[in-house]
Amino acid sequence: MQTPSPRVQSADQIDLRQVFGTLRRFAPLLLLAPALVAGGTYALTKRQPPTYEASASVIAVDNDAQNSLINNTLVTAPPLPQGAVEQVMRSRSLLGDVVGRLEKTDLSPALVGTIRRDLANELAERDFTRFKVKARLDPQQRGVYELRAQAETPEAAQLLADAGVRALIAWDNSRAKQGVIRSRQSLQEQLRSLTARIAATPPGDLERQSLVAARGQLLQNLSQIAVLETAASGTLVLVSEPVAPLTPVSPRPLRNAALAGLLALFLSAAGALLSDSLRRRVEGPEDLLPLGLPLLGQLPLLRRRSLGEGFIQASRSGPLYESVGFLRINVLSLLPEGGQRRLVVSSAYPSEGKSSVTAALAESLGASGLRVLVIDADLRRPTQLKVWSPDRLATHPLPxxxxxxxxxxxxxxxxxxxxxxxxxxxxxxxxxxPAGTPQSGGGGTGLLSQPGFRTHLDRWSQGYDYVLIDTPPMLSLSDTLAVAPYTDGVLLVVEGGKTRLADVERTLQNARVAKVRVLGLVLNKLARTGGTYYSYGYDADSTESPVRSSRSPVTQM
Incomplete structure (x- = not known):
């Protein structure tokens, strides 16, 4: 029996060679999909109208002057809590103030109307894009607020940002004056009441003198309140005024196309790997163990230079010779000695190397002194004569x-x-x-299903130790199932890295239903790993794999 491969990959390991191989198989899709997505994104983005953004900054300060005289004559607003500025910029009153300020600028009424409608829609949908606030504050809520405004032109973005920041500062100042205003209104109400009482009191009355004195004190308080109202200030101070931007912030065709292309590449690669994982392929002997059949051989993937003198010559030396030797020994030990032994060699699909395996096994058996007859029963795609490529066609009669x-x-x-x-x-x-010329349609392919085939097979097999029958793929034609009952069983060839495990299982299921005995598996065309060959055939630099073509005399078929 062949020795097991020196490296068996566990289920929780990632085979990078397999991953890159999968990506290479899907290379056209992985290149085409990102290119199409990136090109489409660029074209669509290029057609979008530009959007410009201007920004202005205000600073939140502490108005405590550390001076009692100044503090007594200065009214300030309390510090703003976290998130207050963002909420104020989303209030109907402040946005109305912004629109009112824009109407006093040189912007066209149509553009001002568009901005007004957008702000109203943003208020209704609670999705704000015209104004954005970015805060950088310390734990005492002191720091910088950056107000960004977006509009259709550079001038509109600048004016919108300016209107927004000035409306915000006006709101903050109004917040500071609210207490003073309430005090002034209370004093004015008291003044009106005293004035009415003085008018109703007779001149010279002592009460009238007291009311006049009280009225004078109220007037003095009102004058002080007027000063405090004028000096009242909020906590926000303008730091930088907006300027007209030179370039739009959107659209950015190149950036969007690059991001879309990268996303499409990632999704395409993920989809390719997912699709490949769902269609699990036979990568090594460990994948065939659950099938419960003996692995009779592991044949290496041959490079093109190894097939310069033909496939049969390559099988007489080098790594293929050793691998086929293991296959021969396993086949000899599988069947009883003495008598005539007949084997069918097939595969699940075309181009897995069944014809090459048949020829290599026949050559190895013949070199050991056994007489071998090879029957090319693949009448649709005959390949055996091309695999052997004899210098001259020497024939002799059968018994x-x-x-x-x-x-x-x-x-x-x-x-x-x-x-x-x-x-x-x-x-x-x-x-x-040989099978002769390829048969098309029903043609001569029905010969293998005729009752007389067994009689002919018995006659042809006389005088031979082994009869190897190269039949069509089992998932493509039923010929193998028709021929196999007259033999000792089937050797199923599986191409490493290409054949799906589900297809192998389906082939074995068909054989079980037809009561056809599958003797074992031959893992073919395994790539070289760590200096050791596992299977035979062409690798990536070959022009045409023997398993992938039935038309080249130097390829495995």
Whole structure:
């Protein structure tokens, strides 16, 4: 039996080689999707009207002058609590003040009307974009408020920011004067009451003199209140006035296109990896263990330079020779000695390397002194003659062939003329029954399902130790299921890194339903890892993989 691979990856590890291989398979999608998304985003963003942003800053200060005389003659507002400025900028009264200030500027009435409608909609939807406030404060709520305003033109952005910050400062100052105003209104009410009482009191009355004195004191208090009202101030002071911006803040076609392209690339890569994970592929021997079948061989992926002299020559030396040797030993130990042994070699799908495995196993059995007959039963895509590529087509008759008849050298011809059957010698101890020209449609492919096929197979197999039958893929045609009952069983070839595990399971299920015995699995075309080969075939720098093509004489088919 073959020794297990030196590196078995656990389920919780990430195989970066597999990840990059998956991304490489989806490379066209990963390149096309971000390009289309980025291009579409750029075109759409470019068509959007520009938006300009201007900003102004105010500072929240503590008006405590540390001087009793100044503090006694100065009325200040209390510090603003956290988030107060943001809420004020979203109030209907302040936004109305902003619109009133804009109407006094040189902005066009149409643009002012657009801003008024936008502010009204923002109030109704509670989604504010025209004004944004950014605060940088210390624990005592002292610091800087930056007010940003967005508009359709640089001048409109500047005027809107200016109107907003001045309306905010006016609101803050009004907040500081509210207590003084209430005091003034109370004193004025008292003054009106005293004036009425004085008018109703006769001249020279002592009460009238007392009322006049009280009225004089009220007038003095009112004058002081007027001074305090004039000096009252809020906690917000203008730091920087807005200026007209030079460039718009949106749209930014290049930035948006780059971000959209990166997002599309990320989503495409994630989708490719997710799709690949949902369609789990056979990456190594450990993936085949749950199937409960023996792994008879692991054949390496050959590079193109290894196939310069042909596939059969490559199988006689190097890593492929050793791997096929393990396969031969496992097959010999699997079947009882003595008698004639017939094996079907197939796969789930085309281009997994079944024809190459058949030829390599036949060559190895023949080199060990066993007589081998290879039958190319893949009548739709015959490949065995191209795999062997004999220098000359030397034929000889099978037992029971009548002399003097024109030789029948292909499987369809032998069905028609079984008494004139000739085989082609392709290697010492190895003969081949080629399929001939490819059969299309129903054509000659129905030959394998005819009752007489077993009789012909018994006749052709006489004098051989092993008969290897190369049949079509089991998920593509039913020919393998028709031929396998006349043999000892099926060797199922699985291409590493490409064949989905679900397809292998479906193939085995079909075989069980048809009561076809699957002897074991051959893991084919495994990439080299850590200097060790696991399977055979072409790698990425090859022009055409033997498992992927049935048209090249130097490829594994």
């Amino acid at each position: 029971g062939t009548q002399p003097g008849l024109p030789p029948a050298t292909t499987v369809p011809d032998m069905f028609l003329h079984p008494e004139a059957a000739f085989v082609t010698r392709v290697s010492p101890n190895v003969d081949l029954l």
